[in-house]
Amino acid sequence: MATDYDAPRKNEEDQSEESIEEIKARRHDKQSGKVDEDETEAAEAFELPGADLSHEQLAVEVKPKQDDEFTCMSCFLVHHRSQLANPKTMICRDCA
Numbered sequence: 285m286a287t288d289y290d291a292p293r294k295n296e297e298d299q300s301e302e303s304i305e306e307i308k309a310r311r312h313d314k315q316s317g318k319v320d321e322d323e324t325e326a327a328e329a330f331e332l333p334g335a336d337l338s339h340e341q342l343a344v345e346v347k348p349k350q351d352d353e354f355t356c357m358s359c360f361l362v363h364h365r366s367q368l369a370n371p372k373t374m375i376c377r378d379c380a
């Protein structure tokens with residue numbers, strides 16, 4: 285593994301002699317480099333703490349079915365009785 289680090293070192297020394305074009309390119313990149321910094325800051329802002337995920341799990345807590353509710357046999361969602369389209373098939377109005 286250590287021998288791998290020696291190989292690129294030699295290449296860098298060779299390139300340093302004709303690096304004027306590289307420096308010119310780097311100067312040009314500095315102007316657009318500001319955009320990159322903003323992008324990384326935005327990416328950090330998008331990082332959400334793990335606590336948010338556990339909070340969402342609590343919201344999905346299943347409610348016990350009430351007497352005036354039924355489970356649709358098509359979409360398997362619990363609806364109020366008023367949404368029952370057909371008592372025989374137990375399908376809600378959305379699925380009927």
Ligand SMILES: [Zn+2]
Nearest residue numbers: 356359376379
């Ligand atoms: Zn349904």
